[in-house]
Every structure is written in C-alpha cells, then in structure tokens.
Amino acid sequence: MTTSPEEARPVVKPKPGKAGPVMVVLLALMMLWYVFTVILNTPWQKDVFKRADNKDWNMVELVKGTMAQERPVLPAPHQVATEIYKTTVQKKITSKRSLIYHSRITLTTALLGFLLGTLLGIALAVAIIHNRALDKSLMPWIIASQTIPILAIAPMIIVVLNAVGIQGLLPKAFISTYLSFFPVAVGMVKGLRSPESSHLDLLRTYNASPSQIFWKLRLPSALPYLFTSMKIAVAIAMVGAIVGELPTGAVAGLGARLLAGSYYGQTIQIWSALIMASILAALLVTLVGLVGAWVQARFGFRETQLSGKGI
C-alpha cells in the first residue's frame, strides 16, 4: 500500500462570477428609484407649472422637470451622482464643502471605534470562555447594552465625556466602539467554543497547558467567526460614527452633512452623504473580508470549510 502525492484529491475551486447578478439587482433598483423620483416629485412639478401659468405641459416636460428640481422630495440618481462628483473631484480636499474632507473625518472616527470595539470584543470573549462567573454575569449585560437605542445614548456619552474633559475624536469613536464590540464579543465566544470535543480531548492526552489550548486550538478555530463578526462590526462602526457626529453640533463629518442638509432641505446633499457613507461601509466590509481571507488562507483554511460552517 504505497500512495503517491498524485493520489490526493485535486483541489477544485469553482468560482461562479458574482458581478452579473449584482449588476441586475443594481439596475432594477435604479429603475425603481427613477420611477419613484417621478411619482414623488410630480406634485411639486405640477405646482411649478401652475405658478408659471403653463397649462399645456406634456408628459415629457413633467418627467424632465421632476428630475431637475433643486430641492426634490427624492433626487434622481444622476442628480446625486453629479453632486458627489462636484463635491469630491471638483473640490479641494481641504474645503469644508468637499465630501472627501467630511468622509475622512467620519472614516477616522469609525476606524478608531472599530479597532477599539474589536479589541474590547475579543478581550471580553476571552474572559468569558475562561471564567464561568464572567460568562454568567457579563453576557446578559453585553446583550442588554445593545437594547438601548443608540440615538438616545449617543448624546449622553458625548455630554458625559465632555464633562470629564474628553473631546474631539474619542467620544465619537466610543459610540462606534459601543456598537461594534457586540458582534465581535458574541462571535468570538461562539468561535472560541467551536472546537470539537475530540480536538480538545486530543490536547488533554498531550497534557497541554491552558495557554497552549488557547493558541493552538481555540484561537485558530475562532478565526472564521472573528472575521465574520468583524465585517458586521466595521459596518455598524460607520453608523456609530455618523450618529456620534449628530449631537456634537454637526461641525464636520458625513453626519454633519446629513444634519446640515436636513436643516436647509438640501435633499441632494443628504442623499450624496448617504451614498458616500454606504460606499465607504461597503469598501470597509470588503477590506475586512479580504484581510480575513488572506489571514485564513495563511492558516490553511479552505473556502468550502468556511461556507460549510455557514460563514
């Protein structure tokens, strides 16, 4: 019974393209958006015609009009795209009207909060799995923390931290931390507890120390769970950063753009800030996914093993 390496099963990696289906959904959404642009902006446009004493407007004029208003109920996609183009490419990065300037502020806040949240989440998970008392006492509070509406607690955090002299980036980042530690903590607890009992028994037969069990078994087993929860965490860290900007008086950041836009009825500005925020979040999630894939590939994980775990 001699076996050669060639007998080992070949590595099959089917990679169906994702771009097609995504584009179809995007196109459908765009069409729906245009339909609603026309529907929602029609009353105002009719008003415009009435005030101009224009009685013989036709359908084409109406549709064109609904997509060219200055403060539409719902701006058309191309209006938002133009606004984003104007406020990114055509403005200096240092300008307060540049969307990149505001994005950078929000991004910094979100990333700092995400980093702190991830570290806090991992630390809590490690404490919880190694200590029964902490498992019983901490977990309910961790879950309870997320039942408080973030919009209600965000101003409190800002005010309290301000009172003790912490200002600027940190209070906003803490709101991101507050949101993003949760999925990491829960995911890591599940991940650190994921090793099969035979894998644990095996280390027991080797008389492995608790730290060896952690580094050689629990941590590698938890990696797929960690990166999945980090993807969720980075997206809500972005939400946290935006929410954190609202009660600070809205000086700078995407949250500030949203607030300023709503003060002055600048719906196009609101939507472009929204789209920018979601583009950034999508980029961050993709980035975390890529880092996760790279780290796990270095650890020898295979794609199907991960999808087999529902990850």
Place this chain on the structure above:
Amino acid sequence: MTAESEQKSDQVISIENLSLTFQTSDAPVHALADIDLQVEQGAFVSLIGPSGCGKTTLLRVIADLETPTSGAISVNGVTPHEARLQRAYGYVFQAASLYPWRNIAKNVALPLEIMSLPKAERERRIKANLELVDLAGFEKKYPWQLSGGMQQRASIARALAVEPALLLMDEPFGALDEIVRDHLNEQLLQLWAKTSKTVVFVTHSIPEAVFLSTHIVVMSPRPGRIHEIIVNDLPAERTLDVRETPEFLQIANRVRAGLRASHSYDDIT
C-alpha cells in the same frame, strides 16, 4: 492477561474491580461494572462488544479522559492521571481529528510542539513517523486533500510521534470502507510487530479483532462488563489470507458465541 498473573512488573495496564457510573438526570447509567483486566507489555488487546457496552469508556478511563467511580487502575505502574501527565500513551480517535488549518506535517508536529521538543528532533520524528504510515511526500497537504484512510494514517503517525510505549485506539478504522480497512489492519499489524508497542484497540468488528489481537476482550452491555477474555493463539506473523484458515474461523466463532452468550444482542433494537 489473567488476574492471577504473578509478574506485576510486566503489566502495562492493571485494572481491578473498576466501576464507572454516570449520574444523569433521570437514572444513573452503569457504564462499567466490576472490570478486571491485565494487559502485558507487548500485547495487542482488542475490546469488542455491541454499542453501549462501555468499550470506549474503558479506553477513556485508561487515558484519564474519564474518572472511574470505584476500583483500582494503574497505567505503567502509576495512576492514569500521572501517566497522562507523563504522556505515556498515544490516543487515536474514531475520527482522524486532524486540525484542518494545519498541514499533515504540522498536524504530526502538534504534540511535539506541546512537548517543546527542539526543531531538529521534531523534524526527525515527523519524517520517521510519516514514513512509517506510508505518507512520505504528503507533508504539505492539508487534511481535506487526503482520503479518509490517509487522514486516519496521519492521525496514527501523530500518536506515534509522541513515541509512547502504549497505543490506545478507539475504533480507528470504523468509518472506513472494507478494502481500506483491510489494508490498514495489515499495516497496523506490521507496525506493531516492528515497534513492539502495547496496543489497546476498540472495535465492533469480529474479523478485525481476531486478525489483529493477541487477546480479545468480549464485553457486554448494561452494565458494561467483561464477559470473556479469549487468547488468540494464531501465529504472530499474519497476512490477510489467515482469515480463510479454520483456526481463524474457530476463534472468530468463539468470539461470536461469547457475544451471543452475553445476551448482548437480545435487547439491541
């Protein structure tokens, strides 16, 4: 192999009047009752019996993965706990239990890393043991790239890398198909002859037990106890052809009769 055996020093495993009861919410489960077993240096002992007869539990007691409720047990002259701390045995699980994120060489290296062996010694043992199980050239492959039989051989190499004098095997070939199992049985026998290790082997296959063992321990369930110990006097040098001989069939029939007599099949649904 018998309780009246006089030379205690030769006993790798000595079990006297051992019982283990699991406390469950409704009723206590008597997993093991009044077990007496002596395993000599160099013996190949098979534990055979139907599901629920406690054969795996007995193996886990020897490995200090379960604690007996009463009775005495020594492994290498010390308690199972001390034996485990000394890494006196290698344990092969029913599933290969390879770590999926480690390649084959790294999987074999796992116990060696835990023992903090120097790198050169680790590499020597990885190479030697992978060669022993015919897996040379597969060092860089990941478990999922190997067939079930190859995975189980890798897990045997991992157990051997600890260089234990005692090998505990819990139905290691149970999940494999008959042809692969035959091959591995033959290989295991050669390995045992080469290394003169003591082996305790759990199985529910009569041919497997008769083919491999020097002693066959027939167990019966509820409570798990030893029904009979059959000494296998087939010549030590065996090939798969031995299974066609009248002597082999005779011992197989004795094992089958023992399993029947212990009424172990009556209440199996």
